[in-house]
Amino acid sequence: AQKITQTQPGMFVQEKEAVTLDCTYDTSDPSYGLFWYKQPSSGEMIFLIYQGSYDQQNATEGRYSLNFQKARKSANLVISASQLGDSAMYFCAMRERYGGANNLFFGTGTRLTVIP
């Protein structure tokens, strides 16, 4: 079974609007961390935001916020006030506490295109 599922292969958003990128996860480990990365066309992976499974509040980092719904096992990324530079691939990832290698499991990604 997929540990991370991103059901939106591509998303479009108007500049200055907000957009939500979906991510659901699957784990039986009570302790885990969720990450979002941005991958521009240049190829590098840029860390955006982290949410721990025991965190009481949703994580926020500037224009990025994470809508964490633990019971639904979802960790959607919200980007407010979209900018042209936000156009990129976005990957959701999860690390399980006892997952061996402390590995990051990645979803298939969502390609976000910001329209001027």
Next chain:
Amino acid sequence: EADIYQTPRYLVIGTGKKITLECSQTMGHDKMYWYQQDPGMELHLIHYSYGVNSTEKGDLSSESTVSRIRTEHFPLTLESARPSHTSQYLCASQSGQPLIMNTEAFFGQGTRLTVV
């Protein structure tokens, strides 16, 4: 800005050639990883290391090999390149604190390998 570097950024090479992809980090991280990523697809872990003289295979089977003789250096080698090895290879490192969930992995800019 992360201090992890990959060389070369782009490599086009003929079938049967031996290649080594370099990855170096100056953060003193114990854990290092190699991911393989086809265009527009998710990242798959192919190798990881917990520290010097430690190397393990990841979730995705790969014909490549790795070595970890120094903390800062984690090269990946293909003894005989084939067109099926064409992909992007991403190197990452992470602080070695055990079971610390919120330490993100830092990624290099990737090597885009094309085998003709």
